[in-house]
Amino acid sequence: MIFTEVSFTTWCLLVGGFHLLLGIAMLAGRGMAAEAAKRFPRSAIAGAILSALAFIWAAVIVHVAPLDFIARFKTPIVVLLVISIPVSWFWMADLLAARALGLILVLVPAPVLLATRFLDSGWRLVMVVLMYVWAVAGMDFIMAPYHCRDAIGWLAAKPARFALAGAVSALVGLVVALLPSLV
Numbered sequence: 001m002i003f004t005e006v007s008f009t010t011w012c013l014l015v016g017g018f019h020l021l022l023g024i025a026m027l028a029g030r031g032m033a034a035e036a037a038k039r040f041p042r043s044a045i046a047g048a049i050l051s052a053l054a055f056i057w058a059a060v061i062v063h064v065a066p067l068d069f070i071a072r073f074k075t076p077i078v079v080l081l082v083i084s085i086p087v088s089w090f091w092m093a094d095l096l097a098a099r100a101l102g103l104i105l106v107l108v109p110a111p112v113l114l115a116t117r118f119l120d121s122g123w124r125l126v127m128v129v130l131m132y133v134w135a136v137a138g139m140d141f142i143m144a145p146y147h148c149r150d151a152i153g154w155l156a157a158k159p160a161r162f163a164l165a166g167a168v169s170a171l172v173g174l175v176v177a178l179l180p181s182l183v
C-alpha cells in the first residue's frame with residue numbers, strides 16, 4: 001500500500017501543519033481569507049489541481065494495492081482513473097473543487113490510520129477521531145458539494161465566526177503537531 005512507510009510523526013506534522021497554516025491564514029487575513037474561502041468551491045483552478053491530485057493518488061493506490069481479485073483489471077482501472085481527470089473538469093465543473101477536496105479528505109485517512117494502528121498510547125485516538133471526521137466530511141462533500149459551499153458561506157458570513165473557526169483550526173493543528181511527543 002502506498003504511504004505505509006510514512007511514520008505517525010510525519011503524518012502528525014503534515015496534518016497539524018495544514019490545520020495550523022489554515023487557521024493562521026483565517027485569522028491573519030480575515031476579510032481576504034473569507035472572500036477566498038467563499039470562492040473556493042467554484043474555483044476552476046483549485047478544482048483542476050485537486051481533482052488531478054486525487055485521481056492520480058487513487059490510480060496509484062489501485063496500481064500498488066495487493067488485490068488479486070482485480071489483478072487483471074488493474075491496468076484498465078488505472079487508465080480510466082487517469083482519463084477521469086479531464087472528464088471531471090468538463091462534466092463536473094460546477095463545485096469541482098469541493099468534490100475534489102472531498103476525495104482527498106477520503107483518501108488521506110487510510111495511510112494515517114495505518115500509521116496509528118500499533119501505537120499503545122491513548123493520545124493516538126486524537127488523530128484517529130480527526131481522520132474519521134475528515135473521512136465523513138469528505139464523503140459528504142463528494143455526494144453533496146453544496147454542503148461544502150454552504151458551510152464555508154456560513155462560516156465566512158460573520159467575521160467573528162470565521163475568526164473562531166480559524167482559531168479552532170490553529171489549535172487543532174498545534175495539538176496534532178505536538179501529538180508525537182505525547183505518544
